[in-house]
Every structure is written in structure tokens, then in C-alpha cells.
Amino acid sequence: xxxxxxxxxxxxxxxxxxxxxxxxxxxxxxxxxxxxxxxxxxxxxxxxxxxxxxxxxxxxxxxxxxxxxxxxxxxxxxxxxxxxxxxxxxxxxxxxxxxxxxxxxxxxxx
Amino acid sequence: xxxxxxxxxxxxxxxxxxxxxxxxxxxxxxxxxxxxxxxxxxxxxxxxxxxxxxxxxxxxxxxxxxxxxxxxxxxxxxxxxxxxxxxxxxxxxxxxxxxxxxxxxxxxxxxxx
Numbered sequence: 690x691x692x693x694x695x696x697x698x699x700x701x702x703x704x705x706x707x708x709x710x711x712x713x714x715x716x717x718x719x720x721x722x723x724x725x726x727x728x729x730x731x732x733x734x735x736x737x738x739x740x741x742x743x744x745x746x747x748x749x750x751x752x753x754x755x756x757x758x759x760x761x762x763x764x765x766x767x768x769x770x771x772x773x774x775x776x777x778x779x780x781x782x783x784x785x786x787x788x789x790x791x792x793x794x795x796x797x798x799x
Numbered sequence: 800x801x802x803x804x805x806x807x808x809x810x811x812x813x814x815x816x817x818x819x820x821x822x823x824x825x826x827x828x829x830x831x832x833x834x835x836x837x838x839x840x841x842x843x844x845x846x847x848x849x850x851x852x853x854x855x856x857x858x859x860x861x862x863x864x865x866x867x868x869x870x871x872x873x874x875x876x877x878x879x880x881x882x883x884x885x886x887x888x889x890x891x892x893x894x895x896x897x898x899x900x901x902x903x904x905x906x907x908x909x910x911x912x
Contacts, residue, residue, distance in 0.1 A: 693841075695841070721899045723899070723900070723901075725903075731905070732802075732803075732890070732903040732904060732905050732906060733842065733890070733903045734903070735900060735901070735902075738899075738900070778841050778842070780841075782899050785830055785847075785894060785897060785898065785899055786832075786844060786847060786854075786855060787832075787842075787844070787899070787901060788844070789834075789841030789842045789843070790841050791839075791840055791841045792839070792840065792841050
């Protein structure tokens with residue numbers, strides 16, 4: 690079955706810097722790659738997603754890139770703000786079942 | 800639009816006791832998922848329903864876990880008997896049939912002592 694690896698497990702950045710989180714997946718048939726943000730004690734919320742027919746997608750300060758050949762995708766956050774501090778999860782899916790990575794705890798220091 | 804509702808929010812039980820969690824998905828969402836999220840890990844799929852039928856329960860420890868969605872709307876997840884390693888947040892999520900955008904509930908934090 691699908692396996693998703695996520696790195697790094699923790700990431701600390703200064704406010705205004707960029708943050709990059711990377712994921713790799715094992716099943717080449719996976720075609721949907723969402724990113725979820727989970728604040729402490731709250732539910733995971735979808736922040737951006739990308740499908741396998743697209744190489745890059747951007748939404749304001751957040752972007753996701755996908756390399757199908759290498760089977761990896763990345764989340765890029767520019768101009769980070771303290772409210773970006775949370776745990777971020779990547780996921781991969783080829784049907785309607787999401788397989789999640791282990792999460793990255795992002796801390797943005799003022 | 801109302802979100803996915805779960806109850807209770809927190810539960811503390813002793814090992815070998817039983818516990819049940821409830822989930823009400825977003826109206827019209829045919830697909831419902833139960834995930835287990837152990838502290839520091841990503842959500843792990845336990846079971847997936849399409850309406851009132853089970854699509855995937857390959858990761859459900861069936862000797863102690865059970866789930867049902869009898870009328871294709873609300874769902875319950877039960878653990879009997881609970882073990883210490885069952886301590887986790889149990890998340891319910893739902894989607895429209897065939898959709899991949901999952902909406903999550905707040906989760907139930909289970910502590911087994």
C-alpha cells in the first residue's frame with residue numbers, strides 16, 4: 690500500500706523567512722496530494738492541494754510543487770507569520786482514501 | 800455549512816473498559832472515515848464507509864474495535880476492551896462520494912489509564 694514520508698519533523702523559522710516541508714510517496718498511482726494544517730487541539734484543515742496533472746499550485750503565501758518522476762511534493766510558505774505556527778501534514782491518495790505523513794511542527798518566532 | 804460533529808471531546812477510561820465515539824458527518828457526505836491520531840503522528844485510517852457499507856477496514860483491529868453506520872449518516876466507533884496503546888485522538892472525516900477533499904471533526908481525545 691501507499692507510504693508517505695515527511696521531513697523535517699520540526700522546523701523553526703524567524704518571522705518573514707520561508708519554510709519548506711517535503712514529502713515522498715511510494716505508490717506511483719497516487720494522483721491527489723493535499724496539505725493539512727492542524728493547530729493545537731484543533732481539527733486538521735485543508736490549506737492547499739495539488740493533482741498529478743499539475744506541477745505547481747500557489748495560493749497567496751502558500752505553494753505546493755509536485756515531482757511525479759521522483760514521487761515527491763513540497764509545501765512552501767513564504768513570509769511566514771507567527772499564526773503559521775502549527776503542525777502540517779501531507780497526504781497522498783489514488784482513490785478517496787488519504788494516507789498521511791507523520792507531520793511537521795512549524796514554529797515561527799517573532 | 801455545519802461541520803463534522805463528534806462527541807465526546809474528551810474521554811478517560813481504565814484499561815479493559817469499553818468506550819464509544821459518535822460522529823455526525825456533513826449533510827450529504829456519503830463517505831465517512833475514522834482516523835486514529837497518536838500523539839506526534841499523522842492520522843491513520845481505521846475504517847471507511849460509503850453510505851452504510853464498509854469500503855475499507857483493513858487497518859481496524861477487529862478483535863477490539865468495531866464501527867457501524869447503520870443508516871448511512873451517523874457513525875459510532877467502539878473499543879472493547881481498551882488498551883493503554885489506544886490512547887489517541889479519534890478523528891472523524893467526511894467527503895462527498897468520489898471526492899478527495901476531506902473535512903474533519905474536532906476529534907475525541909481518549910486517554911486509557
